[in-house]
Amino acid sequence: QCVAVCPTGALREKRDYDRIWPLLDDKTKHVVVQVAPAVRVALGEEFNIEAGINITAKMVAALKKLGFKGVYDTNFAADMTIMEEATEFIERFTKGENLPLMTSCCPAWVNFVEKEYPENTRFISSCKSPQQIFGAMAKTYLPKKLGVDPKDVVVVSIMPCTAKKYEANREEMGRDGMKDVDIVITTREFSKMLKESGIDLLNLKDADFDNPLGESTGAGSIFGTTGGVMEAALRTAYEWVTGETLENVDVKDVRGLKGIKETTVTLNGKDINIAVASSLGNARKIMDEIKDGKSKYHFVEIMACPGGCINGAGQPYSKCDTEIVKKRMEGIYSVDSHKTIRKSHENPMVKQAYQEFFEKPNSHVAHELLHTK
Ligand code: SF4
Numbered sequence: 001q002c003v004a005v006c007p008t009g010a011l012r013e014k015r016d017y018d019r020i021w022p023l024l025d026d027k028t029k030h031v032v033v034q035v036a037p038a039v040r041v042a043l044g045e046e047f048n049i050e051a052g053i054n055i056t057a058k059m060v061a062a063l064k065k066l067g068f069k070g071v072y073d074t075n076f077a078a079d080m081t082i083m084e085e086a087t088e089f090i091e092r093f094t095k096g097e098n099l100p101l102m103t104s105c106c107p108a109w110v111n112f113v114e115k116e117y118p119e120n121t122r123f124i125s126s127c128k129s130p131q132q133i134f135g136a137m138a139k140t141y142l143p144k145k146l147g148v149d150p151k152d153v154v155v156v157s158i159m160p161c162t163a164k165k166y167e168a169n170r171e172e173m174g175r176d177g178m179k180d181v182d183i184v185i186t187t188r189e190f191s192k193m194l195k196e197s198g199i200d201l202l203n204l205k206d207a208d209f210d211n212p213l214g215e216s217t218g219a220g221s222i223f224g225t226t227g228g229v230m231e232a233a234l235r236t237a238y239e240w241v242t243g244e245t246l247e248n249v250d251v252k253d254v255r256g257l258k259g260i261k262e263t264t265v266t267l268n269g270k271d272i273n274i275a276v277a278s279s280l281g282n283a284r285k286i287m288d289e290i291k292d293g294k295s296k297y298h299f300v301e302i303m304a305c306p307g308g309c310i311n312g313a314g315q316p317y318s319k320c321d322t323e324i325v326k327k328r329m330e331g332i333y334s335v336d337s338h339k340t341i342r343k344s345h346e347n348p349m350v351k352q353a354y355q356e357f358f359e360k361p362n363s364h365v366a367h368e369l370l371h372t373k
Contacts, residue, residue, distance in 0.1 A: 016165070017185045017193045023154050024067040031154040032070035032142070033063055034134045034213070037078065037224030038160040038309040039187045041331030045316040045324075046191035047201055052327030054335055057206030062199050064207055068156070070142070073209045075216030077134035078223040078232070080353065081105065082344035084127045084370055085229075086236040087361040089299055093272065098122050100275075100290070100297040103229050105129045107167035108304035112280050117287050123300075126371040128180075130223060131157050131164055132173050135180025136369040137213060141357045145212060150178065157184045160224070160312030163304070172372050186314025215349040218249070218342030221335040226278040226308035227254035227261060228332070230301040234265060234274075235343045241267045249342050255333070257307050257326065260285065272298045279306040 023031050040056045049055065063071040089101045104110055104125040113121055128136065135155045143150040157164060167173065168181040185193070194201055209215070219235050222228030231251040238246045253263035254274065259282040265272045275297045277283055283302045289295040305311045310328035311318070318324040341347060358366045 014165070015189065015192075016183055017189045019183050020156055020185070020193070023183075028152060029154050030069050030143075030146075030148045030152050031067075031156060032072060032138055033068045033156040033158060034072045034074045034077065034131070034138075035059065035063070035158045036074045036131065036160055036164075036309065037221050037228075037332065037335075038312060038315065038328065039158050039190070041224070041328045041335070042160065042310065042315045043187055043191060045318075046188070046195075049202070050327065051318070051324040052329075052331030052334075054331050055201075056335075057208070058201050058204050060209055061204035061207035062194055062201050065199055065204065066193070066197060070210045070213075071207075072134065072138070072213040073216050073220075074130050074134055074157070075220035075223070076209075076213050076347070076349060077130035077137065078220035078229075079217055079344035079347045079350045080133050080137070080370065081127055081130050081223075081229075082219060082232050082236050083350060083354070083361045084133075084366060085125050086233050086240065086344075088125055088127065089233065089237060090241060091362070093270075093298055100295065100300045101125055103301045105223065105229055106163070106303045106305075106309075107161075107170075108163040109280070109283060109302045111163070111166070112283060112304065113287070116284075117291065120287065120290060123290070126367075126373060128173070128370055128372050129164075129167065130220075131159065131167065131184075132180045132372070133370050134213065135168070135173070137353070139174075139178055139180060140369055141353060142213060144357070154183070155179075155181045157181050158187065158190045159184055160187050160309045160315045161305075162186060162313045164314075175369075187312075188314055188316060191316070212349050212352060215347060216339075217344055217347045218336035218339035219344040220347070221339065222332055224309045224332045225255075225329045226257070226303050226306075227251075227276045227301065228308065230254050230274060230276050230299065232344055233299070236345045238265070238267060239343065239345065246343070254301075257322065257329070259306070274299050276301045278303045278308055280304050
């Protein structure tokens, strides 16, 4: 399968950013934005910068200039996802129930299972995706911290993905008449928004994400590529299960563009069989094995786009060039390796969110806001 094609086949180019301009001018609204991990290593391509170059600081500066009241990072929400999903995995693995646990970050994959393998939806993690976890936190935890009315908060997402528009509109993604995420635009739409506003992106002074939803670890950043969710989850699960420090955090077996990658990790003497697949053709192979009772896996990551979100249908057109996808992937791992903190459970802002609001992973409130079914 080539690039820049929505795996659901249902969604095409839109101009959803036209809905953002009037909201940014509306003084009664508190408009915040989150940016997905894969956007920062591809956005530059729309401005003649080489694929894979991380332009986070310029991108954040541009969003502040556009007038967003808070500029936050989906990578932070990815760290929250790991807290919930690693807990869920350890619980299911210990009980031997509903295995393999399958990741839930990719809405095109979730949609695929619901339609093609409805009897197997129980394997999918109940965690919302990072986009939706961010939205749920931005409408509950954030307003409490900032003293604003949740009804005035508007959540905008910048995603590499057209299927994320569909995910944000699913009826279970919100509460009390409020959606977790109000408007989703793609990397390409964002680049058009910047060009139309006349912002000279590359000459802006660097800026940092806002907090409390802006600080992230290396683990959160690798969600943007195939294998990243699994690697991030293993970094945390290893330390929680063994009680030991994981010195070398790189899980190289799950990296790269191969369609299905496998490895086995031993935790406290127990083998955990792992698979990481990208593209729905490869997902089907894994699902058919499960259906036939032949699967040996305990934990599976699936992303619908070949290579993961770096190759999403909302990214700059890469003309089916695998080299561009590889460069974006290298960019993602470079973001990870340059972070001081590379494990989700060590993110100080994540710890604070649990202390102040969510109590602990998989708590009642966490289930209410950060999980779905
Ligand atoms: Fe969207 Fe990422 Fe899934 Fe592609 S792999 S459909 S970009 S979430």
